[in-house]
Amino acid sequence: MTQSQEFPIICDICVKEGAQLRYVSRSYGEEDNLLVIENVPVISCPHCGQEYLTAETLDEIERCKAAHFRRLRLENFLEEEVWPQIPDSQLGIRLSTAEEEEILGFEE
Numbered sequence: 001m002t003q004s005q006e007f008p009i010i011c012d013i014c015v016k017e018g019a020q021l022r023y024v025s026r027s028y029g030e031e032d033n034l035l036v037i038e039n040v041p042v043i044s045c046p047h048c049g050q051e052y053l054t055a056e057t058l059d060e061i062e063r064c065k066a067a068h069f070r071r072l073r074l075e076n077f078l079e080e081e082v083w084p085q086i087p088d089s090q091l092g093i094r095l096s097t098a099e100e101e102e103i104l105g106f107e108e
């Protein structure tokens with residue numbers, strides 16, 4: 001059985017029909033680490049007043065967060081470990097993602 005917005009959504013909490021799907025933006029982390037994810041589908045139930053995310057949505061958010069923090073780790077690594085050791089003449093060279101990953105040992 002597939003469920004979409006065309007059909008009544010059954011609330012996972014009180015198991016009544018009529019829950020609404022809406023899209024919100026959510027933010028994670030703070031200041032320099034801030035990650036904002038737009039259009040996160042939230043199910044909100046008018047019967048029990050609960051709002052929740054589906055397991056699928058949570059997985060997707062975890063993936064976004066992992067990618068985000070991985071990117072931050074890369075930037076910090078470059079700033080703290082790599083750039084200070086590079087002669088000025090070589091700064092400004094842009095690495096490809098594959099080159100970055102190789103340097104950082106992110107290859108799987």
Ligand SMILES: [Zn+2]
Pocket residue numbers: 011012013014015016045046047048049050
């Ligand atoms: Zn409910």
